[in-house]
Amino acid sequence: MLVALLPGDGIGPEIIAQTMRVLDAAGVTGLEFEEAPVGGAAYKQLGHPLPESTLALAKRADAILFGAVGDPDCDSLERHLRPEQAILGLRKHLGLFANLRPAKLFPELADASALRPEVAKAIDLVIVRETNGDVYFGEKGHRTTPEGLRQGYDVMAYNEAEIARIAKVGFETARARRGKLCSVDKANVLETSQLWRDVVIEVSADYQDVELSHMYVDNAAMQLVRNPGQFDVIVTGNLFGDILSDQASMCAGSIGMLPSATLDGSNKGLYEPIHGSAPDIAGQGKANPLATILSAAMMLRYSFDRSAEADRLEAAVAKALANGARSADLGGSMSTQEMGDAVVAALA
Known part of the structure; x- marks a missing residue:
C-alpha cells in the first residue's frame, strides 16, 4: 500500500518527521512511503504549489499524509500560485469532499482549554x-x-x-x-x-x-x-x-492537538493536522507533532482498516500527555523531538 508523503512548508517537515518515527516505533509495516514537494516548497523548486509529479503521486497513492502549506515569501504571488492552492487542488482533483475533524479533550489538557x-x-x-x-x-x-x-x-x-x-x-x-x-x-x-x-x-x-x-x-x-x-x-x-x-x-486545548481526514467517499483520504505551517516557529523545534501523529492514526483506521494500530497510536499520545509531555502550545517547554520521544516511550 502506497502513502504519498507531503511534508510541505514551515513546520510541516518537522512534524512529519516525528510522525514517521512514531509509526516506525509502533511497528507499522506493509506501507510504502514516497515523498514529494508541495506548497511553497514546491513552488520554489518546480514553479507550482502542486506540480504534476506530486499530483500524479497523490493519484497513485492509497492515502496521503500531509504536513502543512503556507509561506510568507509567496504572499505576493498570483492566487493560483500561492501555497494554499495545493490543498484545494488535491481536494478538487482527487474528489476529496468529506473532511472529518474530531475534537475531544484529553483529560490531562483541561487546564489548556x-x-x-x-x-x-x-x-x-x-x-x-x-x-x-x-x-x-x-x-x-x-x-x-x-x-x-x-x-x-x-x-x-x-x-x-x-x-x-x-x-x-x-x-x-x-x-x-x-x-x-x-x-x-x-x-x-x-x-x-x-x-x-x-x-x-x-x-x-x-x-x-x-x-x-x-x-x-x-x-x-x-x-x-x-x-x-x-x-x-x-x-x-x-x-x-x-x-x-x-x-x-x-x-479542546490547542490547535496543535486536532487531526483531520478528508475522504473521497471510499477508502482514499488525505490526512493532516488542522493547524497551518506556523512560519514564525519553523525550524526552531517548537512545533507540537501530536495532531499529525493522530492524523496518521486516522489514516490507519480509515484508509487501511487497521483500527487496532490506530488505537495504539492514540493510546500512546494519551499516555504521553498523562506522563506530562507538554509542548509550548500546551503550556510546556518540550521540543518537537522531545514530544516525539514521549510518544515513542509510551509505545514501549
Missing part, C-alpha cells in the same frame, strides 16, 4: 465539513461597480447532489457514534443554506435512528463555547466548517 474545565471536559464531537464546494470553489474575482468602486466577489453555491453526499457522511458518522447529528447553516438569510437544510431533511428519511437537529452558524459558534457537550456530530459547509473546527480546537 479556553473554557472552564467543567465545560471543556464534555467535548467529544466530530465536525463533518464539506470541502469541494462553497465560496472556496465558486466563481470569484474583482470588478468595478457602476459607481466606479472596486469590488471583490466570491460565489457561495451547492447543488443538491453535493449536499446529499456530505449529509450521508454526517449521518453515517453519527450512526457509528451517539446517534445525534446537528446540521449547521444560515438558512434564515442564505438561499444556499435553505437548500442545504431542505436536502439534509430529505436524506434524514433514510436515517430514522439518527436524531437530526438544525442550528444557525452564529448560534453554533456560541454553543460550542457555552455547552459543547451537546454536540455529537456537526455537518456543515466548507466556510462554516473551516471556522467552527478551528474554534473547536481551542475548546
Whole structure:
C-alpha cells in the first residue's frame, strides 16, 4: 500500500518527521512511503504549489499524509500560485469532499482549554465539513461597480447532489457514534443554506435512528463555547466548517492537538493536522507533532482498516500527555523531538 508523503512548508517537515518515527516505533509495516514537494516548497523548486509529479503521486497513492502549506515569501504571488492552492487542488482533483475533524479533550489538557474545565471536559464531537464546494470553489474575482468602486466577489453555491453526499457522511458518522447529528447553516438569510437544510431533511428519511437537529452558524459558534457537550456530530459547509473546527480546537486545548481526514467517499483520504505551517516557529523545534501523529492514526483506521494500530497510536499520545509531555502550545517547554520521544516511550 502506497502513502504519498507531503511534508510541505514551515513546520510541516518537522512534524512529519516525528510522525514517521512514531509509526516506525509502533511497528507499522506493509506501507510504502514516497515523498514529494508541495506548497511553497514546491513552488520554489518546480514553479507550482502542486506540480504534476506530486499530483500524479497523490493519484497513485492509497492515502496521503500531509504536513502543512503556507509561506510568507509567496504572499505576493498570483492566487493560483500561492501555497494554499495545493490543498484545494488535491481536494478538487482527487474528489476529496468529506473532511472529518474530531475534537475531544484529553483529560490531562483541561487546564489548556479556553473554557472552564467543567465545560471543556464534555467535548467529544466530530465536525463533518464539506470541502469541494462553497465560496472556496465558486466563481470569484474583482470588478468595478457602476459607481466606479472596486469590488471583490466570491460565489457561495451547492447543488443538491453535493449536499446529499456530505449529509450521508454526517449521518453515517453519527450512526457509528451517539446517534445525534446537528446540521449547521444560515438558512434564515442564505438561499444556499435553505437548500442545504431542505436536502439534509430529505436524506434524514433514510436515517430514522439518527436524531437530526438544525442550528444557525452564529448560534453554533456560541454553543460550542457555552455547552459543547451537546454536540455529537456537526455537518456543515466548507466556510462554516473551516471556522467552527478551528474554534473547536481551542475548546479542546490547542490547535496543535486536532487531526483531520478528508475522504473521497471510499477508502482514499488525505490526512493532516488542522493547524497551518506556523512560519514564525519553523525550524526552531517548537512545533507540537501530536495532531499529525493522530492524523496518521486516522489514516490507519480509515484508509487501511487497521483500527487496532490506530488505537495504539492514540493510546500512546494519551499516555504521553498523562506522563506530562507538554509542548509550548500546551503550556510546556518540550521540543518537537522531545514530544516525539514521549510518544515513542509510551509505545514501549
